[in-house]
Amino acid sequence: MNLGKVFSEVYPMLLDGLLITVEVTVLSLLMALVLGLCSSLMGISKVAPLRWISKAYIWIIRGTPLMVQVFYIYFALPQLLQLAGFDVRFSSFTAGVITLTLNAGAYMSEIFRGAIAAVNTGQMEAARSLGLSNGRAMRKVILPQAFRICLPSLVNQFIITLKDSSIISVIGLADIMYEAKIYVGRTMEAFASYTWTAVFYLVVITILTMVARRVERRINI
Numbered sequence: 001m002n003l004g005k006v007f008s009e010v011y012p013m014l015l016d017g018l019l020i021t022v023e024v025t026v027l028s029l030l031m032a033l034v035l036g037l038c039s040s041l042m043g044i045s046k047v048a049p050l051r052w053i054s055k056a057y058i059w060i061i062r063g064t065p066l067m068v069q070v071f072y073i074y075f076a077l078p079q080l081l082q083l084a085g086f087d088v089r090f091s092s093f094t095a096g097v098i099t100l101t102l103n104a105g106a107y108m109s110e111i112f113r114g115a116i117a118a119v120n121t122g123q124m125e126a127a128r129s130l131g132l133s134n135g136r137a138m139r140k141v142i143l144p145q146a147f148r149i150c151l152p153s154l155v156n157q158f159i160i161t162l163k164d165s166s167i168i169s170v171i172g173l174a175d176i177m178y179e180a181k182i183y184v185g186r187t188m189e190a191f192a193s194y195t196w197t198a199v200f201y202l203v204v205i206t207i208l209t210m211v212a213r214r215v216e217r218r219i220n221i
Contacts, residue, residue, distance in 0.1 A: 003192050006196065009183070010179075010180070010196055011196075013179040013180075013182065013183055014176055014179055014196060017177070017179035018176045020174055021175040024093060024168065024173065025162045028096075028104060029100075031101040031105070032100070032101045032102075033154075036107070036109040036111070037108070039108075040108075041112075041138075043113055044117075058109055061106035061107075062106055066167050067167055069099050070167060070170065070171060073098050074092065074099075078090060092168070092172045092173040096173050099168065100164065103161070104157060108154065111157060112146065112150060115146035115153075116146045123141055124137055124138075124142060126141075127142075148219055151212075151219065162208070176197060176201070180194060180196075
């Protein structure tokens with residue numbers, strides 16, 4: 001239970017795992033932002049099929065555990081594609097990115113939808129009266145204001161996704177949690193190993209929160 005000794009041994013493993021964790025999280029969040037925005041715009045569209053697709057997507061993701069989603073993407077989806085004649089197999093990294101993207105995208109969709117709804121309807125009417133098309137008014141007037149409104153919620157979702165990435169270790173992704181489990185299995189130093197793992201997560205999330213608050217202050221100036 002020597003924290004110093006365990007740290008010196010587990011530090012290189014946790015650092016390698018942390019790099020994978022950050023990489024899979026950043027990639028997932030970038031794609032989830034695009035997916036979430038597209039889904040939210042589909043959800044408020046006047047085209048009924050687009051609204052149905054958005055609602056079904058959000059309903060499925062919010063109604064199933066992340067663990068089930070990652071197993072489905074990694075094990076079930078390749079089997080389904082194989083039956084359809086496509087021989088596709090996902091690496092644990094790819095499956096992790098897809099799962100986190102789909103999961104975070106659904107929640108971001110609701111965040112964006114709520115933020116867009118919170119913008120005064122008079123803004124759209126004013127933009128249309130100036131001759132802007134509906135799409136241009138949304139892009140130039142509504143979305144910038146909506147982004148300011150939803151920034152705190154987006155940061156919260158970023159943090160949730162970063163923490164949720166630890167679940168991907170169940171399919172063999174060599175993230176920080178996976179490396180910690182490997183070390184514990186070899187040394188049985190569970191207390192010290194998982195303590196340092198928690199510290200690593202705390203440091204990264206604290207830095208993310210500080211950066212986000214600074215960005216939020218700049219935007220609100």
